[in-house]
Amino acid sequence: MLSILRSIGLVFQHAWRRRETVRYPDVQPYLAPRWKGRIILSRDADGRERCVACYLCAAACPVDCIALAATQDEHGRRFPAWFRINKARCILCGYCEEACPTYAIQLTPDFEMGEYARENMVYEKEDLLIAGEGKYPGYDFYQAAGVRIGNGEKPGQEPPTDPRTLLP
Numbered sequence: 001m002l003s004i005l006r007s008i009g010l011v012f013q014h015a016w017r018r019r020e021t022v023r024y025p026d027v028q029p030y031l032a033p034r035w036k037g038r039i040i041l042s043r044d045a046d047g048r049e050r051c052v053a054c055y056l057c058a059a060a061c062p063v064d065c066i067a068l069a070a071t072q073d074e075h076g077r078r079f080p081a082w083f084r085i086n087k088a089r090c091i092l093c094g095y096c097e098e099a100c101p102t103y104a105i106q107l108t109p110d111f112e113m114g115e116y117a118r119e120n121m122v123y124e125k126e127d128l129l130i131a132g133e134g135k136y137p138g139y140d141f142y143q144a145a146g147v148r149i150g151n152g153e154k155p156g157q158e159p160p161t162d163p164r165t166l167l168p
Contacts, residue, residue, distance in 0.1 A: 042134030050104035
């Protein structure tokens with residue numbers, strides 16, 4: 001009985017309290033600098049896609065909302081033929097961003113992604129690709145990994161080390 005009276009008292013206490021209205025479109029809410037929101041696919045400094053279709057983002061996703069298929073260009077560089085994210089299932093955990101070795105998939109602090117129809121929340125590669133490098137400018141996966149592309153190497157890059165030469 002005491003808990004019921006306490007609950008009723010709490011309701012009346014809040015009923016006459018002054019309400020605070022947030023003018024959302026005009027006043028943007030504060031977002032923490034590391035807040036994870038919209039998923040994007042970035043490009044490298046040369047303007048090519050960073051994604052090498054390694055499937056690590058799809059494997060790391062706990063709700064299985066990422067799907068892609070790999071293909072190669074004439075130089076042997078891998079990229080996704082198609083890349084699809086179902087944002088209706090995405091929980092914005094950021095595991096896909098952490099798993100990506102090329103920094104291709106990134107979560108940006110954009111939160112205005114509401115849709116009325118569920119089929120509009122499936123984003124294709126064309127919807128996700130941006131023109132810039134995203135949060136990691138100047139990073140080139142092929143240069144950092146020491147992988148040869150096609151039949152030649154990048155200028156100024158040392159050839160990959162054979163691990164058998166390091167053995168005693």
